[in-house]
Amino acid sequence: MRWLSVCIIMFFGFQTSFSQNIQGRWIGKVTQTPGGYSELYDLELELTQRKTIWGESYAFEGDSVRIRFGLSGYIAKDSIHLSESLGWIREDKVPFSWVACVKQFVLAYRKEGSFEYLEGRWNGVGTDDLSKPCFPGKVILSRTIEGLNNFLEDHKDSLVVTEPMLIANINPPIPNFSPIFLNTEPKKITEIVVTQPDLQIQIVDYMKVDNDTVSVYLNRNLLAKNIRIAKRPALLNFKLDTRLELHEILLYAENLGQVPPNTSELILIDGENRHRVMIVSDKEKTAAVYLRYKPKKKNK
Known part of the structure; x- marks a missing residue:
């Protein structure tokens, strides 16, 4: 999924208390680790609490993603356990290549x-195959928008801004494309001319799934660590530094799977253009794809 401009990467110690009923509406954010469809979703929970808990969860991003499940749960000591149910799908609207996750929360x-x-945290499985785990993440919810905004402001040192930050230095960095990595x-492997600074990579297994794992680097900076290559694509969104013409994407083999070498298909989405590249990496060679940025000239 497309994410908002901030992604929560750290949560803080709890002061646990259940003297007050948690029944009602909660609003917040749910994150997902690199390799998932996105990094941050909006999340709402509507909870009813008696001896047990039941209600509804609603994860969404604009109009393109709307996922609504019925859920149930319970309180055990200092933890709130909530589970969405595949049998209680109320709404499942995602882009064609995506799969919704049936989530379990521990809050x-x-x-x-x-x-x-x-x-707290969440994990889950895909609605298309309950044996396939989703990339997990974290959860922050508040009773009010004011409370949520207060949390984000107070903990801004623990937030990652995914929108490009202003660069004070007008001189472009010098990429390190050394012969050893x-x-x-x-x-x-190839060089691709791209016209957009905002790009997406999809990584998918094009042969038999055998637990290949890769890490992805942009100009020798880590984009995502330990992506398991599967039939369901892992999606990475990133932005090029437009001061540079040439950029390097490396797919480093963290392992070789059950059948060496490490193989995958990389799909680069550049606006309306899609480029497919077959990737082979091993412990001696790392596949490198180069992107040459040439923005379209504006009509006068």
Whole structure:
């Protein structure tokens, strides 16, 4: 999924208390680790609490992603356990190549001044195959928008801004395309001319799934760590530094799978253009794809 401009990467200690009922509406964010469809979703929970908990979860991003499940749960000591149910799908609207996750949450209640929060983690499985785990993530929920905004502002040092930040130095960086990378030799597979700075990579297994795992680097900077190559594509969104013409994408083999070498198909989405590249990496050579940025000239 497309994400908002900030992604929560750190949560804080809980002051646990269940003296107050958690029934009602909660609004917040749910993250997903690199390799998932996106990094941050909007999330709403509507909870009813008696001896057990039941209600509805609603994850969304604009009009392109709308996922609504019925859920149930319980409280055990200091943890709130909530589980969405595949049998209670109320809405499942995602882009064609995506699959919704049936999520399980483990949350804790915290009160900070007048603000109430539920924080914790989630994991889940795809609706198309319950044996396929989703990339997990974290959750922050508040009773109010004011409380949520207060959390994001107070903890801005623990947020990653995914929108490009202003660069004070007008001089472009000098890329390091040295012939050795993590004790391997970068091997050029192809060079692709791109016209957009905002790009997406999809990585998918084009042969038998055998637990290949790769890490992806842009200009020798880590984009995503330990992506398991599967039939369901892993999606990475990134932005080019427009001061540079040539950029390097490396797919480093973290392992060779059950049948060496490490193989995958990389799909680069540049606006309306799609480029497919077959990738082969091993412990001696790392596949390198070069992107040459040439923006379209504006009509006068």
